[in-house]
Amino acid sequence: MAYIGTPQTLTVPRQGSNGAPPALPEAAVTGADPLLLSDAIGPARAGVLDTTLHRSSEALAGRRIIDVNSTLNGGGVAEMLHRLQRYSRGAGLDARWFTLRGDPAFFALTKQLHHFLHGADASGPPLDRAGAEHYAAVCEANARALLRAVRPGDVVTLHDPQTAGLVAHLRRAGARVIWRCHVGTDDPNPYTDRAWAFLRPWLETADAYVFSRERYIPGWLAGRRVAVIQPSIDPLSAKNRPLASSVAAAILSRVGLRAPVDGDGPALYRRGDGFVGRIRRAPTCLCSASPPPADAPLILQVSRWDPLKDMVGVLASFAEAGGSLDGAHLALVGPDVTGVTDDPEGGRVYAECEALWHRLPDRVRTRAHLACLPMADAEENAVIVNALQRSASVVTQKSLAEGFGLTVTEAMWKGSPVVASAVGGIRDQIMHGVNGILLDDPSDGLSFAAHASGLVGDRHRAGALGVGARHRVRENFLDDRQLLQRTSLYRSVARV
Structure with a gap:
């Protein structure tokens, strides 16, 4: 098997001593009773969910329900799969989650596909014959490893471009295969x-x-079985469960994103296993002259360090409008750039933000903060994000393109006012002026800054938008809805 790239960096599955490739990494997920969602969604919805999932588990008995993506940590897809797997297992489904392996050349090519599916140009490798051959080789190796866990009749959902090359291998083995694309654009173009x-x-x-929006479906799929299933959040996850303001303040002080004050308690939080956790890890990188004062308004964007999230543009807009932001501070927060295996651009984007931060005038730089959160403990990472989103005066998502935008959903659930680009799935979440603010032109930095500063200065309006935002998420974007849609599709493709 020939590979294009640097041989010593290859991490695709290799043949084992017995001639078979090693098994793919499998997530260790503990099941959770779907009825735990009752407090958030109400007993009626929880009852429908519980009954439907248990009936589906009986109908699908003897079949494994498998998800495959490219990383266990970092990004909305991995977080979403962890939650959906928990409730599926809790309802009796034999749910499994595997991640494929790849080398830098493979992930550079699939990141290029990611940008192109968003309709954006990118400077990655060409989608030529050599690239296709390498993609095929990596996918074949992963398929051989995955087939150790797949039986005829199992239902396998493959997520995003990294996994497309596994479809035919799994179908030949007798599996029912769903391919889910979490990215797209409303305006198809040559990319x-x-x-x-x-x-x-x-x-x-x-x-x-499966696509997140109807407009993302390419025309060549006309007449095929296609479902539109939008992402969702778990109100009970570490990122979204209730968090007292005093706890949030202590957590932010611990990680250097809020100045400590007398009376701050320890940075403790309740973990999913019921034990008490303590925030022990500081950001792996932090650009900050000093932490934001405890009483300073905070404008926040939490995203991957991805060019399409436009973290650099947010910082530039803040700098351009710095004098009009009423003493507000800006925090741009993303994951440790070494902690997301399938995103080769993170380090470069963070470096661009850091370089711009160093060039800012002192009066702006002292109010701008960049942080990379550690990924070693997913629950600790999530509770830091929870504290940030609950403490922010305004949460932004100034994306140039967006498949859906779960960071928007998370902030809306917490009742935070959101200013976000009118792109992709964000349009489905925010009703402009009712439960958030939509930016018609994501590249208009002054308009972005004006909307953000307007909400900083008008707490009554900000509060009203936050109330509407939480209601919008409760009715449309919690996990019970997606669980019902997923299990319905499983039964459809399994013909049970």
Whole structure:
């Protein structure tokens, strides 16, 4: 098997001593009773969820329900799968979650596909014959490893471009295969055409396809089984469960994103296993002259260090409008750039932000803060984000393109006022002026800053938007809805 790239960096599955490839990494997920959601969604919805999931587990008995993506940590897909797996297992489904392996050349190519599916240009490797051959080789090796856990009749959901090359291998083994794409654009262009031209041959034999918006569905899928399933959040996860303001303040002081004050308690929180956790890890990188004062308004964006999230643009807009922001501070927060295996651009984007931060005038730089949160403990990472989103005066998501935007959903659930770009799935979440603010032009930094400063200065309006935001999420974007949609699709493709 030939690979293109640096041989010593390859991490694709290799043949074991018995001639078989090693098994793919499998997530260790503990099941959770779906009825735990009752307090958030109400007993009626929880009852429907519980009954439907248990009936589905009986209908799907003897079949494994498998998810496959490219990373266990970092990004909305991995977080979402962890939660959905928990409730599926708790309802009796034999749910499994595996991640594929790849080398830098593979992930550079799939990140190029990611950008192209968003309709954006990128400077990654060409989608040429050599790239296709390398992609095929990596996917074949992963498929051989995955097939150790897949039996005829199992239902396998493959997530995003990294996994498209597994479809035919799994179908030949007798599995029912769903391919789910979490990215897309409302306005197809030559870049999306190039991405689909590359991916289509790998996807032709899938049993079903899932997209986050109807407008993301390519025309060549007309007449196929296609479902629209929007992402969702778990109100009980470490990132979204209630957190007292005093606890949030102590956590932010511990990680250097709030100045400590007399009376701050220890940075303790309740972990999912019931034990008390303590925030022990500081950000792996932090650009900050000094922490924001405890009483300073905070404008926050939490995102991957991805060019399409436009973290650099947020910082530049803040600098351009610095004098009009009423003493507000800005925090740009993302994951440790070494902690997300399938995103090769994170380090470069963070470096661009850091370089711009150093060039800012002192009066602006002292109010701007960059932080990379540690990924070693996913629950600790999540509770830091929870504290940030609950403490922010305004949460932003100035994305240039967005498949859905779960950071928007998370902030809305916490009742935080949100200013976000009118792109992709964000349009489905925010009703402008009712439960948030939509930016018609994400590149208009002055308009962005004006909306953010307007909410900082008008707490009554900000509060009203926050109330509407929480209601919007409760009705449309909690995990019970997605669990019902997923299990319905499983039964459809399994024909049970």
